[in-house]
Amino acid sequence: MRTYRYFLLLFWVGQPYPTFSTPLSKRTSGFPAKKRTLELSGNSKNELSRSKRSWMWNQFFLLEEYTGSDYQYVGKLHSDQDRGDGSLKYILSGDGAGDLFIINENTGDIQATKRLDREEKPVYILRAQAINRKTGRPVEPESEFIIKIHDINDNEPIFTKEIYTATVPEMSDVGNAKVVYSILQGQPYFSVESETGIIKTALLNMDRENREQYQVVIQAKDMGGQMGGLSGTTTVNITLTDVNDNPPRFPQSTYQFKTPESSPPGTPIGRIKASDADMGENAEIEYSITEGEGLDMFDVITDQETQEGIITVKKLLDFEKKKVYTLKVEASNPHVEPRFLYLGPFKDSATVRIMVEDVDEPPVFSKLAYILQIREDAQINTTIGSVTAQDPDAARNPVKYSVDRHTDMDRIFNIDSGNGSIFTSKLLDRETLLWHNITVIATEINNPKQSSRVPLYIKVLDVNDNPPEFAEFYETFVCEKAKADQLIQTLRAIDKDDPYSGHQFSFSLAPEAASGSNFTIQDNKDNTAGIFTRKNGYNRHEMSTYLLTYLLPVVISDNDYPVQSSTGTVTVRVCACDHQGNMQSCHAEALVHPTGLSTGALIAILLCIVTLLVTVVLFAALRRQRKKEPLIISKEDIRDNIVSYNDEGGGEEDTQAFDIGTLRNPEAIEDSKSRRDIVPEALFLPRRTPAARDNTDVRDFINQRLKENDTDPTAPPYDSLATYAYEGAGSVADSLSSLESVTTDGDQDYDYLSDWGPRFKKLADMYGGVDSDKDS
Structure with a gap:
């Protein structure tokens, strides 16, 4: 390695220095710069004048990791204004100026004072300027240039992580599973492409259930793997991911559970579980009832947390009808990969046997609700209907009936405790209450705790027992100058009864008032009637015996059976009116029509007066017969008591x-x-x-x-x-x-x-x- 570095250094030193025939531009680049001239003009205002100025330079290159004892020579700056007499001074500024790089201010030579590392900083940008040594004024504009650090092979390959983790699906084909790092070894399970660094599986049917984790050592080497190249190693942990290659399996073929017949729908009976060697969504299991005697009586749901099948009651059970149910429950994977279907069906089944236990049940009514009817004129103890309930158990215990008095506070109805017959205990009135809603209780005689209830709705049928009457109190007037057959009032009636064919009322004057009446009644045949005048004019000032107020008794009848009728009184006052028939004034005196009161009414009034007089006479007689007070008793008659207060034993x-x-x-x-x-x-x-x-x-x-x-x-x-x-x-x-x-x-x-x-x-x-x- 060192031999290679020394060789490069000698090669660099043996190269001739770069020439500076090319002027230095203000921005450094790898291409020759254009020549620029800056003239400085001197005048009375001390303004700068332009003069021809230019740099001559080349781009500088420097090898990294210099190991010599002297400063490393970088290059030389030279200005065409430099005549070699030392009148110019070179100044260097920018990245590393004065620290990493120094310049000879007389000759323009640049040197590096420290070892440079391209991996730390590959490019340095500096600025050079030539000034007049005496005046300190620049003779050249400031210009930038670049020093590039040339790379040498001084670093071995380094992985960004010490340990890498990769995944590959189990059962993968050979050559699959690409890894983005250079790999050296991992045989016989994995292979590596030396040029691309792709990791591939080397064995078929690698099963995660047998082995999940693999560790492979990777080596990276530079210089194409040749001698002298640097290398580095790292570790790659490879995990086999799961695929759905295992079907669910029940650990046993038969399950047995018990449940009481009183279990309501939704009650869990038991749990079953199938095992699956896979994991995650590949281990999810769905349970279903495929066949058996209780397809419509039971249901099975999946617990998503435990992957268990919960068997629940779907409908009410009856021990007396069926005691044992046999079901076939199937467990299957919802996510199946078609390429593994050759391994067999991804499902399993088991037999579930459910035994129904007998419990003491309350009586059951033959209907969910009863609706009965009765006429409102029914006598006391009239039978309305009956209810029926029986014990559903095999013992068939006897049942007694009763009425929930909270629903019949007035005790209008009673029930026969033996046969369930409903009868009245009070008279009914449809106009007071149309529907009676009560509750009947059936209780086992041998076990009073077992009881059941049923609603009973009793409708009271209408009977024509209410006479029609006026819809309101009628008081009208007639003008003094009214014409005959003039309508002065329209009458309407109401009836509390509700006949099936609807109301149909008839109106007429009472027989005692029909003859000699000053008014007539006309029935409109639509449950209304009109009062009409019989004569022309009603003069209030003719005679004092003339009546200024008339009381007309009107008879109202219905058409139902039996016919009901009532008499209502209409008050008619004689008033003074204008020419348009609007009332202006009425006399305050109100007299009774001669035919307004019947003979019976007058006799009743006289009897009341006689009875009152007799009572007054008897009271006066009794007052006279009362014993007189003694003569000596007066307000001066005083008797005092002398009481001993200090005697605590007195009585x-x-x-x-x-x-x-x-x-x-x-x-x-x-x-x-x-x-x-x-x-x-x-x-x-x-x-x-x-x-x-x-x-x-x-x-x-x-x-x-x-x-x-x-x-x-x-x-x-x-x-x-x-x-x-x-x-x-x-x-x-x-x-x-x-x-x-x-x-x-x-x-x-x-x-x-x-x-x-x-x-x-x-x-x-x-x-x-x-x-x-x-x-x-």
């Missing part, structure tokens, strides 16, 4: 009212002249006072009350003890005296009674007068 005795007379001697009550129902606020010590001679009425009253108390079984005894709390001083009488004080002979002073106010004035006069009489 009714604590709050029982005692009059002050019980604290006195019963024998002296007549003489004391005190009222039993009045308790004085304060008492002095009692003294004996004779009775007044002129108070016989009071004495009689007291004696009468005394007898009443003596005969009263609820009155307390004389010797009963009543406890009174002492509430302190401040009272005129201090505190109550003992019971024995009433037996003393001392006289009592009742003058203080006059200080008690007007409420005790009468008592003060009674006892005060006694004292005065006695003193006199």
